[in-house]
Amino acid sequence: MSTSTELATRRRVLRGMMGGAAVSVGLPLLDCFLDSTGRAFAGGAPLPVCFGTWFQGLGLNPGSWEPKTTGAGYEMMPHLGLLAPLKSKINIFSGLRAYVSGAVPVHVPGHSVGLGGAMPKPGVAPGPSLDSIIADTIGSRTRFRSLEVSCDGTPTSYSTRGGNARNPGEHLPIALYTRIFGPEFTDPNAASFTPDPEVMVRKSALSAVSDERADLAKKLGAADRTRLDEFFTSLRATENQLNLQLQRPAPLESCVVPRKPEEQPTGRLIHEALAANKAFAALLTYALACGQTQVINVNFAGTASTLRKPGSTDVYHIYTHEEAVDPALGYQPTVTWFQSRVIEALHEFISALDSFKEGDGTLLDRSLVLYTTDHGYARYHTAENIPMITAGSAGGRVKTGIHIAAPGDSMTRVGLTLQQALGVPVSSWGKDQNATSRTITEVLG
Amino acid sequence: MVSRILSARLACAAVMAISIAPVRPASAETKSFVVDWLTLAMHSEDGDCPGGENPGIEDMFRGIFKGMGYEPDKIEELMVLYNGGSGAGPIPGIVVYRGRIDGKPVNVYDNPTSVPDPNIHTVAGRYSPGFDLDNKAEPGSFEDPETREKGIDNQFYRAMGCIHSHRATPPHRAGYWSYAWDAGKSVVRAWLITVTGDDLSRDGKVTVTFNRGMSRVIRDANSQAQRDQTFKIDPDPRTQSSFRGQIKDGVVTIEPGELHMITGGAYLPLQWDMQRAHLRLKLKPDGSAEGVLGGYQPWLQLFYMYGIGGYGMEGMIGVNIPGTYYALRKLADANPDPKTGQNMSISAAYKIEAVPAFTIPPSQKSAAAGR
Numbered sequence: 001m002s003t004s005t006e007l008a009t010r011r012r013v014l015r016g017m018m019g020g021a022a023v024s025v026g027l028p029l030l031d032c033f034l035d036s037t038g039r040a041f042a043g044g045a046p047l048p049v050c051f052g053t054w055f056q057g058l059g060l061n062p063g064s065w066e067p068k069t070t071g072a073g074y075e076m077m078p079h080l081g082l083l084a085p086l087k088s089k090i091n092i093f094s095g096l097r098a099y100v101s102g103a104v105p106v107h108v109p110g111h112s113v114g115l116g117g118a119m120p121k122p123g124v125a126p127g128p129s130l131d132s133i134i135a136d137t138i139g140s141r142t143r144f145r146s147l148e149v150s151c152d153g154t155p156t157s158y159s160t161r162g163g164n165a166r167n168p169g170e171h172l173p174i175a176l177y178t179r180i181f182g183p184e185f186t187d188p189n190a191a192s193f194t195p196d197p198e199v200m201v202r203k204s205a206l207s208a209v210s211d212e213r214a215d216l217a218k219k220l221g222a223a224d225r226t227r228l229d230e231f232f233t234s235l236r237a238t239e240n241q242l243n244l245q246l247q248r249p250a251p252l253e254s255c256v257v258p259r260k261p262e263e264q265p266t267g268r269l270i271h272e273a274l275a276a277n278k279a280f281a282a283l284l285t286y287a288l289a290c291g292q293t294q295v296i297n298v299n300f301a302g303t304a305s306t307l308r309k310p311g312s313t314d315v316y317h318i319y320t321h322e323e324a325v326d327p328a329l330g331y332q333p334t335v336t337w338f339q340s341r342v343i344e345a346l347h348e349f350i351s352a353l354d355s356f357k358e359g360d361g362t363l364l365d366r367s368l369v370l371y372t373t374d375h376g377y378a379r380y381h382t383a384e385n386i387p388m389i390t391a392g393s394a395g396g397r398v399k400t401g402i403h404i405a406a407p408g409d410s411m412t413r414v415g416l417t418l419q420q421a422l423g424v425p426v427s428s429w430g431k432d433q434n435a436t437s438r439t440i441t442e443v444l445g
Numbered sequence: 446m447v448s449r450i451l452s453a454r455l456a457c458a459a460v461m462a463i464s465i466a467p468v469r470p471a472s473a474e475t476k477s478f479v480v481d482w483l484t485l486a487m488h489s490e491d492g493d494c495p496g497g498e499n500p501g502i503e504d505m506f507r508g509i510f511k512g513m514g515y516e517p518d519k520i521e522e523l524m525v526l527y528n529g530g531s532g533a534g535p536i537p538g539i540v541v542y543r544g545r546i547d548g549k550p551v552n553v554y555d556n557p558t559s560v561p562d563p564n565i566h567t568v569a570g571r572y573s574p575g576f577d578l579d580n581k582a583e584p585g586s587f588e589d590p591e592t593r594e595k596g597i598d599n600q601f602y603r604a605m606g607c608i609h610s611h612r613a614t615p616p617h618r619a620g621y622w623s624y625a626w627d628a629g630k631s632v633v634r635a636w637l638i639t640v641t642g643d644d645l646s647r648d649g650k651v652t653v654t655f656n657r658g659m660s661r662v663i664r665d666a667n668s669q670a671q672r673d674q675t676f677k678i679d680p681d682p683r684t685q686s687s688f689r690g691q692i693k694d695g696v697v698t699i700e701p702g703e704l705h706m707i708t709g710g711a712y713l714p715l716q717w718d719m720q721r722a723h724l725r726l727k728l729k730p731d732g733s734a735e736g737v738l739g740g741y742q743p744w745l746q747l748f749y750m751y752g753i754g755g756y757g758m759e760g761m762i763g764v765n766i767p768g769t770y771y772a773l774r775k776l777a778d779a780n781p782d783p784k785t786g787q788n789m790s791i792s793a794a795y796k797i798e799a800v801p802a803f804t805i806p807p808s809q810k811s812a813a814a815g816r
Contacts, residue, residue: 062667095666102661104628268528306529314501315529321624322501322609322763324489325617376668379620380627384668407666 047252047358049394050288050367051134051422052296053115054349055158056342057107057303058320059375060387061331064339066094067403071442074403079339082347086354086391088401089364091443093388093414095407097376099433100383107303109383110374111158114411118431126431127160130370130415132167135295137424143184146295147287149176151276151345153268156302169299173261173279180287181257188252188291254358255290258282268315270307270341273300277345281352289356289363300345303374307338320378332379346371350391368394368418372411388414390443397421397445404442410434417443474645478734478799479662480636481670484622486574486737486794487602488590489614493570494607501609502763503527506540508563513543530760537756544767554752557770565768567776568606574615575599575794576723576739578701579779590615592725598792599739601747604772610762618796621762625712627668633709635662635676637804638726638734638797640690640697645728648693653724655704656804657684672732672800680807683707690724696736697726704740714750718743720779720790732801739794741780744773747791 060079067074074092076084083090098109101119112119116126135146148157150169157169170176261279264272277300284296301307305316314322316338323332349369356363369391376385388411393400398421406413412430417440419426428437500508503524510520526534542550544559551559573587575597582596589597605611610621635658642651658676665671679685684707690699704722709715719740726736751758751769758764777788 097666097668100631102632104632106628304530308529313503318502318529318761318763321620321761324609324612324614324620327614327617330617380624380668382627382668383631384664384666 046395047366048291048294049138049397049422050294050296050363051131051138051394051418052284052298052367052369053131053158054298054300054346054369054371055111055115055302055373056300056346056371057110057305057374058301058316058335058338058378059110059373059382060339060342061336062377062385064331064336065092065387066385066405067092070403070405072401080343082343083350083389086347086350089354089391089393090350091390091398091400092403093390093440094403094405095385096388096409096411096414097384097386098411101432106381107374110372110386110411111303113383113430113434114372114386114388114415115158116160117412117415117429118434125160125166127162129158129160130418131159131295131297132161133419133424133426134422138422139294142291142293143186144180144287144293146297147176147180147284147293148297148299149173149276149280149284150299150302151273151280152299152301152305152307153272153276154302156299157297158299159297167297169297171276173276173283174263176280176283177258177260180283180292181260185257185290185292187257188255252289252291254356254363256286257290258286268306268308269310270316270338271310273307274341274345274348278348278352281349285352285356285363288353288367289358298349300342305338309334309337320381325379335378346389353392364392366395367392368398368422370414370418386411390414390418393445394421399443399445402443404440406440409438410436412436413438413440420444473641473643475639475641476645476728476734477637477639477802477804479658479670479674479676479802480638480797480799481630481662482618482623482796482798483626483636483738484796485602485605485611485619486599486739486796487606487611487613487619488570488572488574488587489568489606489612490570490572493568494566495569496566496607498612499566499608499763499765499768502530502760505759505763505765506536509540509543512560512563513539527760537760540759541756554755554766557748557752557767560767562771563765563768565604565765565772566607567772568603570606573597573599573602573794574737574796575602575792576725576737578721578723578739578741578792597794598778599794600776600778600791601742601744601773601793604769604776604791605764608764610764615796621764629708629713630662630664630670632661633713634658634660634679635670635674635802636706636708637676637678637802638799639804640692640726640728642692645692649691651690651692651697653688653690653697653699653726655684655686655706657681657706658804670800673802675803675805677805678807681707686722688722688724692728695728697724697728697734699724701740704738712750712754714742714746715753716746718746719793726797726799734797734799736797737794738797739792741778741790742793743780743789744777744791745789747793748773 064079065077067077076087098113100109103119112126115129118126120126131146139145148159148167148169150156150171153171155168155171157166159167264275287293307316319334323334325331326333353364353367354362371389373387376382412434413436416429416436420439421444430436507520510523523536527536541552544551544553544556546559553560571588572590574589577594577596578598587597587599588595611619613619637656637658639654640651642649657679659679660676663671663674683705686704688699688702690697701721701723704719706717719742722740724738726734728734748770751764751766759766773791777791779788780790781788
């Protein structure tokens with residue numbers, strides 16, 4: 001192993017004891033950590049990949065977004081025109097559906113199947129969600145296993161580690177800023193590194209508790225020992241996170257601490273959601289670039305969206321039910337107006353990642369963001385032809401600039417493909433009719 | 446491999462022929478269809494609601510609260526809680542129990558006359574697809590925009606057609622009904638139509654049957670019914686109707702008769718008991734069929750569809766349920782009750798879109814059990 005490779009290894013730390021707590025101190029910042037392009041560690045190890053989901057409720061009008069041709073070189077449809085400059089970094093998946101297993105497919109197929117792999121059973125949501133599975137592979141050594149945000153003024157999130165408990169979305173940009181860049185933030189490029197005494201105390205306390213575990217376990221029956229093991233399993237996860245905060249993080253060239261966002265109203269008006277999306281895009285970009293997390297989840301507008309046009313008497317979701325199709329236009333005009341704002345927001349988010357330069361590339365290049373929604377055609381609330389779009393190549397693990405038409409296939413094919421691209425050791429994904437072992441090989445790099 | 450597949454297909458075809466053979470004459474030709482879409486037939490136009498379109502959900506709720514005596518400030522406070530239908534809080538309770546009987550709150554969906562008639566606005570336009578069911582071209586009746594027949598009876602559309610969620614102009618399907626039928630396709634058994642005649646490529650007499658399948662429609666990737674599915678026919682006689690008819694220039698019509706069907710599932714009428722049923726079904730070159738089904742239906746069957754929808758029907762679809770009850774009752778145009786004179790049936794017309802299918806009749810044993 002070369003010297004530079006050794007230096008590039010994040011696990012190479014100095015260990016010692018301080019105040020009874022284990023302390024790990026990383027090596028000081030050296031120029032040789034990165035290669036000449038800044039796109040990889042000097043030893044050749046790639047920069048960490050990032051994964052994200054970006055969700056909006058209520059679909060896109062069929063026929064308005066699916067390219068006419070498949071494969072590379074497709075022409076972006078006018079409804080997605082804003083994304084055209086990013087076409088070479090985007091894949092579009094059309095024709096995919098959620099098999100609803102005899103259920104009325106209202107507002108659950110997209111996130112349940114596309115992000116969870118299955119339709120919910122009575123009282124039980126599917127899960128863990130795609131982001132959680134991927135986070136277990138790529139995000140276990142970051143300060144935040146994942147970060148969830150919601151732009152519609154609610155804590156809505158479709159990220160779950162299983163069961164009915166969802167990872168709540170942060171709906172205030174300023175709160176997200178404090179969470180990421182508050183006192184516990186460690187600048188990976190800072191010249192000096194001092195372990196946070198508060199973290200050390202917490203770590204120390206947990207270690208002390210762990211020490212007593214064995215003694216306690218001897219006095220318990222088998223069932224209680226099992227429960228104690230489960231408890232310590234979750235405790236160890238916390239310990240690991242704290243450990244990370246006691247280690248010097250690997251330097252990340254593009255990491256800059258952002259400016260604190262201004263307080264802004266968050267509510268149900270569409271322009272407030274657009275503003276929140278813009279603020280979150282900036283903060284999450286910094287969070288990824290600074291190695292605070294490798295997995296993010298954005299809810300722009302939840303299923304049955306209650307976003308509203310200023311002065312309107314009804315909300316987006318109600319328009320899908322109530323608004324007649326304009327005979328001349330051939331679509332619901334207000335619903336389509338909302339969809340256009342959604343595409344604006346998606347463009348804003350992807351562009352934020354792509355504007356973050358890292359060596360010859362951008363943060364988007366080492367990321368993979370999945371866009372999806374709950375329905376195909378909102379007017380009917382259908383579970384067929386549900387749009388899915390990916391942006392970014394995850395450091396070359398995914399080919400881009402491709403339109404894949406997979407009519408009739410379950411949305412889980414995309415989820416399976418993304419998991420494999422990001423290194424999750426899985427050969428099939430999904431349940432019941434949505435189970436698949438068919439990877440979309442055309443996009444695997 | 447190809448020959449194996451071919452053999453399998455031929456075997457299937459042989460089984461099919463054997464199964465179908467008992468229900469058709471030796472020389473007959475049969476075409477079966479599964480109904481992909483069945484939606485209220487309508488023809489919305491600007492200005493067809495003289496009182497204006499009925500208010501959207503939020504304004505409808507404001508009107509309800511005002512009628513209940515709430516002050517404007519309190520009404521706006523409630524509307525914040527309503528939040529586009531996603532909010533919790535007191536609103537569902539207030540809306541659902543806004544009825545009053547002997548001064549006590551009652552569920553307005555179970556007791557639609559427990560509130561005064563809100564007089565929802567109804568259609569006074571010129572056009573509607575449908576049929577002249579009573580052979581009277583009364584003033585104010587509709588004209589079919591396709592056939593140009595006058596005297597069209599479609600009072601169901603007249604009652605509902607000024608509600609935002611029910612408005613549509615062909616070729617677009619009626620808003621709520623397309624949503625309801627599409628959702629229903631996922632959970633209710635298929636509607637089947639079979640046309641039998643000596644030669645369906647020529648004019649002549651035909652027999653038309655309506656049946657229910659034992660299974661649901663399978664959709665293709667575009668969310669439409671998959672063509673050429675095979676359905677076993679439900680032996681339940683409440684789902685079987687047969688009509689004498691004719692085919693002329695590729696269009697099938699029937700002699701008026703009774704049509705019965707059970708739909709079940711969410712958002713659709715549970716039971717269909719249509720009198721003087723008329724059908725105009727065009728057999729298209731691509732094997733599909735489309736047309737119009739019309740007749741008189743008990744208006745209470747239609748009201749129940751909305752009433753069962755309850756708060757969701759009002760808070761998400763914008764249908765004022767007691768208003769609908771009163772409108773259907775006022776516009777009902779057939780089957781007067783001998784004692785009260787109140788018409789108990791209402792004329793209605795539905796647009797049908799169907800794709801080719803295969804049907805397997807019930808075995809004699811199951812048919813007997815169905816009876």
